[in-house]
Amino acid sequence: MNIQFTERQLALRDELRAYFATLMTPELVAECERDMGEGGGPLWRDALRQMGRDGWIGVGWPEAWGGRGMTPLEQFIFVEEIMRAGYPFPFLTTESVGPMLAEHGNDWIKRELVPKILMGDLLIAIGYSEPGAGTDLASLKTSAVRDGDDWVINGQKMWTSLAHFCDYTWLAVRTDPNAPKKHRGISMFLVPNTDPGWSCTPVHTLGGVRTNATFYDNIRVSNDHLVGELHGGWKLITGQLNRERLSLINFGPVSQLFNQVVRWAGRAQLAAGGRVIDQPWVQQNLGRCRALIECMKLIVYKQSWAMTEGVLEMADASAAKVYGSEGFIEIYRMLGEIVGQAGLVRAGCAQTTAEAGKLERLYRTASIITFGGGANEIQRDIISAAGLWMPRASR
Amino acid sequence: MEFGFSQEQQEVRELARKILSEQVSAASLAAYDEFRSPRFDTALWQQLLSAGLPAVALEQRYGGMGFGFMELALFIEEVGRSIAPLPAIAHCVAAMLPIQQFGSEAMKEAILPAAATGELLLTAALAEHLNDDPAEPHTLTASADGDGLVLSGSKTAVPFAAQAGRILLAARTADGVAVVLLDPAAAGVTLTPLQVTTFEPQCEVTLASVRVAAADIITGADGSRIMRWIAERSIAATCAHQLGAADCAMRMAASYTSERKQFEVPVATFQAVGHRMADCYIDVECLRLATYQAVSLLGSDVGATTEVQIAKIWAGDTGHRVSYATQHVHGGTGIDRDYPLWRYCLWLRHNEMTLGCSAAHVARLGRRLAAGEALFS
Numbered sequence: 001m002n003i004q005f006t007e008r009q010l011a012l013r014d015e016l017r018a019y020f021a022t023l024m025t026p027e028l029v030a031e032c033e034r035d036m037g038e039g040g041g042p043l044w045r046d047a048l049r050q051m052g053r054d055g056w057i058g059v060g061w062p063e064a065w066g067g068r069g070m071t072p073l074e075q076f077i078f079v080e081e082i083m084r085a086g087y088p089f090p091f092l093t094t095e096s097v098g099p100m101l102a103e104h105g106n107d108w109i110k111r112e113l114v115p116k117i118l119m120g121d122l123l124i125a126i127g128y129s130e131p132g133a134g135t136d137l138a139s140l141k142t143s144a145v146r147d148g149d150d151w152v153i154n155g156q157k158m159w160t161s162l163a164h165f166c167d168y169t170w171l172a173v174r175t176d177p178n179a180p181k182k183h184r185g186i187s188m189f190l191v192p193n194t195d196p197g198w199s200c201t202p203v204h205t206l207g208g209v210r211t212n213a214t215f216y217d218n219i220r221v222s223n224d225h226l227v228g229e230l231h232g233g234w235k236l237i238t239g240q241l242n243r244e245r246l247s248l249i250n251f252g253p254v255s256q257l258f259n260q261v262v263r264w265a266g267r268a269q270l271a272a273g274g275r276v277i278d279q280p281w282v283q284q285n286l287g288r289c290r291a292l293i294e295c296m297k298l299i300v301y302k303q304s305w306a307m308t309e310g311v312l313e314m315a316d317a318s319a320a321k322v323y324g325s326e327g328f329i330e331i332y333r334m335l336g337e338i339v340g341q342a343g344l345v346r347a348g349c350a351q352t353t354a355e356a357g358k359l360e361r362l363y364r365t366a367s368i369i370t371f372g373g374g375a376n377e378i379q380r381d382i383i384s385a386a387g388l389w390m391p392r393a394s395r
Numbered sequence: 396m397e398f399g400f401s402q403e404q405q406e407v408r409e410l411a412r413k414i415l416s417e418q419v420s421a422a423s424l425a426a427y428d429e430f431r432s433p434r435f436d437t438a439l440w441q442q443l444l445s446a447g448l449p450a451v452a453l454e455q456r457y458g459g460m461g462f463g464f465m466e467l468a469l470f471i472e473e474v475g476r477s478i479a480p481l482p483a484i485a486h487c488v489a490a491m492l493p494i495q496q497f498g499s500e501a502m503k504e505a506i507l508p509a510a511a512t513g514e515l516l517l518t519a520a521l522a523e524h525l526n527d528d529p530a531e532p533h534t535l536t537a538s539a540d541g542d543g544l545v546l547s548g549s550k551t552a553v554p555f556a557a558q559a560g561r562i563l564l565a566a567r568t569a570d571g572v573a574v575v576l577l578d579p580a581a582a583g584v585t586l587t588p589l590q591v592t593t594f595e596p597q598c599e600v601t602l603a604s605v606r607v608a609a610a611d612i613i614t615g616a617d618g619s620r621i622m623r624w625i626a627e628r629s630i631a632a633t634c635a636h637q638l639g640a641a642d643c644a645m646r647m648a649a650s651y652t653s654e655r656k657q658f659e660v661p662v663a664t665f666q667a668v669g670h671r672m673a674d675c676y677i678d679v680e681c682l683r684l685a686t687y688q689a690v691s692l693l694g695s696d697v698g699a700t701t702e703v704q705i706a707k708i709w710a711g712d713t714g715h716r717v718s719y720a721t722q723h724v725h726g727g728t729g730i731d732r733d734y735p736l737w738r739y740c741l742w743l744r745h746n747e748m749t750l751g752c753s754a755a756h757v758a759r760l761g762r763r764l765a766a767g768e769a770l771f772s
Contacts, residue, residue, distance in 0.1 A: 001687055002397045003684075003687060106447075278765060284761055287756075287760035291705045291709065298681075299680070305396055306398070309399065318679055323677050380669065381669060384676070388673075389649065
């Protein structure tokens with residue numbers, strides 16, 4: 001037990017901070033702001049390719065894949081630092097779907113697609129939810145039907161985030177409508193978003209972030225596009241979601257925001273005189289946030305370590321997701337109280353500050369991950385069953 | 396970064412768990428309820444001393460095992476898991492460690508081998524009335540008397556004061572803080588027993604012009620630094636004890652609700668129950684990580700003020716929430732004195748309030764942030 005970074009890991013962190021300080025040009029920052037922290041713009045894409053060429057996207061991947069052969073902990077340091085730098089990193093592609101493709105993909109996928117992910121040339125959206133299938137995901141209806149050597153895909157997905165600029169969708173479809181248990185009749189496909197039968201319409205959300213409804217109209221793909229075993233999609237979905245749950249909790253940006261608010265409150269003078277930070281309630285909020293974020297950090301460090309050692313527990317991945325998603329909301333509230341009225345003013349307005357503008361927007365986006373990536377109620381079911389061996393109600 | 400335990404650490408933990416689970420039971424603990432006898436299982440203490448566990452962090456030349464603070468904290472976590480009636484934190488962490496670290500060679504030779512065998516029980520007085528900072532004593536003062544000191548004033552909530560042969564304590568002097576080893580049998584010392592919530596034997600210790608010889612003085616003026624060192628380790632050890640106790644209470648509730656049926660199904664199958672237990676799981680995990688981090692940094696002698704404060708905030712919050720959640724999901728059984736949970740709830744409260752509650756540590760952390768300290772790197 002030794003919860004400290006090694007000298008080499010600290011050096012890597014410093015190297016990444018310097019790298020991102022150069023990469024994040026004012027033009028790129030402005031484009032990312034415009035795209036609501038989602039990415040997808042031309043400068044964003046160029047920067048992603050640059051990171052791929054510079055060997056960063058796969059820093060923790062084996063060299064055989066084009067990675068640098070370091071461990072998941074170094075991969076985690078990279079993702080924390082890039083998020084801290086304010087670059088909307090497509091972690092769903094690189095950190096959750098990518099590793100599933102490397103593990104379960106066929107030769108074509110491993111040869112043609114996975115290396116492109118590490119080069120920053122390929123982006124993948126996730127197609128699970130449907131109008132009638134959310135938390136009860138296994139009731140999904142989008143289908144793939146065999147036709148000669150090909151598959152023909154029809155259906156509709158909801159909340160297909162980033163799909164409007166992704167190259168493929170990691171799509172969950174029903175391949176066996178007669179399976180005795182509905183989750184046993186599901187398979188995973190990679191569907192090209194460039195297919196004429198593929199279309200999407202935007203869904204605009206409270207936070208200003210765009211997501212999509214996507215439509216699959218007689219899309220014909222070869223058997224190469226099937227990932228893993230036929231009817232064996234459920235375990236790929238749960239495997240991907242476990243990884244996604246970990247990637248959702250980044251303490252890099254929140255620790256950065258915390259430091260910014262502390263520094264602001266140490267400078268800002270109250271109208272009546274005295275520093276904002278000298279008010280006891282402000283110190284109380286800051287102390288509470290500091291303790292909360294510290295455990296967020298420890299939880300994700302431990303999970304990166306557990307991934308390196310191959311001892312990741314399902315209950316702990318769910319615990320990280322619940323703690324992190326609900327913790328973010330608490331932190332944004334407590335920091336928002338400190339910046340006060342300025343936290344109600346949109347970013348970019350001359351009357352607000354960078355951190356207050358962020359908090360205005362974070363209030364509007366923070367709820368997404370309490371239900372996205374698997375509702376927290378389901379995560380708590382998993383924790384009590386897998387972590388405490390408590391029986392679950394049958395559904 | 397390493398979250399696993401070394402072979403030695405696992406062995407220490409398993410040995411402690413084996414002895415404690417064999418020797419401590421609801422029946423054995425019942426002997427001390429309501430102050431029937433002083434809550435100190437001397438036979439169990441001797442068995443643990445023979446196994447080397449209380450002296451696990453003591454150098455071998457004094458009769459210890461020569462391991463570090465992490466190994467000691469793992470032993471204390473197991474004491475918490477069993478809520479065994481033992482002076483583990485007082486003897487091993489608050490007194491033995493600082494004597495090894497700061498005592499003169501003569502003091503170490505006089506005290507430590509006897510402490511390792513159990514011949515001499517040690518404790519420390521870290522609390523004063525309405526003073527939550529062990530490093531800044533106010534109610535006990537010392538003045539020079541030749542090469543010795545004369546102490547007057549009081550300390551409160553001193554664990555095992557009536558059982559101990561020496562009490563480590565700090566007193567305010569004209570030019571700083573003195574730290575000394577007090578013989579509770581010395582002339583002018585009065586021990587007044589306190590009836591505390593856990594039934595742990597504690598006393599208020601009053602000193603009326605008590606003379607302490609030079610040989611028993613650890614420092615005459617530099618005591619704040621030493622007391623801060625002791626307080627941080629005692630807090631981290633209290634967090635480890637809390638972790639063991641909270642983990643055990645949580646697992647007791649998980650088993651009970653898995654067996655207990657209502658409406659013909661185990662009550663664990665109700666989401667409202669399962670989710671409350673899931674929240675306990677997250678709280679306990681946070682306490683675990685924050686505690687191990689603080690212990691690991693202290694064990695490496697790295698500055699850990701922030702990490703210790705955060706661990707204690709979690710010890711308070713987790714203790715409070717796990718106590719009431721586990722009582723609640725047990726229904727009346729949780730508070731029935733024929734069922735083992737209630738004693739755990741007392742210890743969760745004890746550890747929550749000892750050496751600074753959550754609110755006090757949040758306030759300290761907030762003050763340090765206002766002074767530009769404790770930001771994220």
